Amino acid sequence: MKKKMSFQSFIIAGIRNKPGRNLATAFCFAFIAANIFSGQYLIAGAVGSVNQGVSRMGADFIVAPIEYTVLLRGSGPENTFAIVKTLPTVWRMNNNRMDTIGNVQGVIGISPQLYVATINASELSSLPVDIFGFDPETDFTIQPWLRQPLKNPLSQGEVIVGHQITGDILSKVQVSNRSYTIAGRLDPTQSAADTTIFMGLDDAYSLAQTEGVVPLSAPRISRGDINAVLVRIQPGEDPDPIGARIRRSFPPSQVTVIGRHFTLDPISQDIQGLPGLLKIISLVIVVATFPLIALIAAMVTHERQREIGLIRSMGAKRNVIFSLVIVESLFLAAIGGIAGVAASLIAFLLLNTTGILNSALQVSFRQPAVADTGYMAGIALFVVIAIGGIASLVPAYTSSRMNPYDAIRGEDR
């Protein structure tokens, strides 16, 4: 038997008093929360998909020794799609050229790549496997293709493998009697990257020193050698003048600068404008539902005026009545808000799992990260709780100012 009365139990009792009405109120809050959360979630997912697509387009330019052009003429149009990695060549340059490229106006990212060797290892792939060195810290072309983000930055002895390389994450792969741990796996790229093993440059230089890895016919790989520098330019900038500036930074016939033949920037920029549109839509819904919530709050307090008069006759002060009305509204808003967010989240997970979302949006929906989802849920909850609080301000004030005697006898008149 409970021998103590608390404000919490009194508030809960008040809410239980009219379950149908309170359910309807909570539903209104749930609707607002679901609308705000869903909008954010949908746009964040779509923006994430496009951003991922853009980032997976790799480099805007590849800067390689001049001989590289010869290889391109013979090997076909790989550079017309995403520039994820350089081609396997033995033409190398020193990495001291990177500073020159990095200083060119409009260049915002550079990352070196080194082709080590191509090996035949049936335990890894039925196709020949390329071994590449890259700089994980500056890389912006390989890691965007990771199926799952790396738990930690790639360290020595760890590799990222292409989609078609055999082996689970954290399992070992053997390359010329050296053992490496698979730290990450790429999504299918439909390119030679699918049968490539990517390792840090230090590991690549060490491996290159191992006898039999680099064919005797090829020049030896020294520390500081790289095959190419992948370049990213400022979004929205015209790539042609930047490419020309890179070319002009080197003596003639020393490097070749090859650009991607298309850009996704306009699409990316278009979709960045969607959150603003969403905010306007959400605001319209909030403005439209606010009077409804305020009306419900006013009706509730009117309906409960005898109860309010009664507790005033028991000695409840005005601020207690004011707080009770506000807290009850906040409670309903919180319950409704949580329900709305939870229902939206479950719906999104189901739609995403079944693929309905992707086909409806006609883009690959990228589920926002947990932290981002929490942030969006927090915003939705904050908005509904704020609406609940603001909408009940006037009824709370009116109730607290109500003459208790009139309130008690109101229903008799």
Add this chain to the structure above:
Amino acid sequence: MINVDGLTKTFRMDNYEISAVDDVQLNVQPGEFILIFGRSGCGKSTLLGMLAGLIRPTKGVVRVHGVDIAHLSDDDVSGLRAKEIGFVFQFSGLLSTLTVLENVLLPTLFCTYSPSSGLRALELLEKVGVLDRADAYPHTLSSGEMKRVAIARALINGPALLIADEPTGDLDVDTEFEIMELFRQLNHEGTTIVMVTHNPDLIPYGTQSYSMERGKIVGKPKTSSCENLDLKSVSHLTTRDLT
């Protein structure tokens, strides 16, 4: 304990004023059971409302323990009400989603918390004869049981004065008799009671009975001795016996 002097309340309706209570004088001493009789609309409830500080008088004073409550702030009057005054209305006013015990404990929310409130609530429920219904919800109670719970609730903070506004107005004769017996018992145990009623049969229960007409106390107070009173035996009494 309560001293009322020249108490007046007028309500303005359109272009004219109505005096609900007109120049009432009243003294309530500790241990008294004041019964105010009058027809509906004569101003009884308005008078009670002013005694409890629920209604601000237009004129006159209400002194509770020497303090004029008409000049206290709303919060101070609420505080005084929480500690000093218990209210019983014609309707039970029990909250349907709270148990009987929780309903009785409700006024403790507005008073200084006492760890003994729970025990006191149980004692009061025992005193009013509904201890076995402590965990029940109001809709399972009879009208008489509801009224008993309302009385226990009014007494939970140990008020100096119990105000009852037509507490038996909605009860059948037998239940009315039980409730009045309970009031009498509480009065004998020292609770000061001011009750208004339109039922003349209840007049003998008051240690002092007043008649009210058109907002005024009329005639002289009648002093009763209601030992061994049988409600059915006094049913022939009328207003005339008081005036």
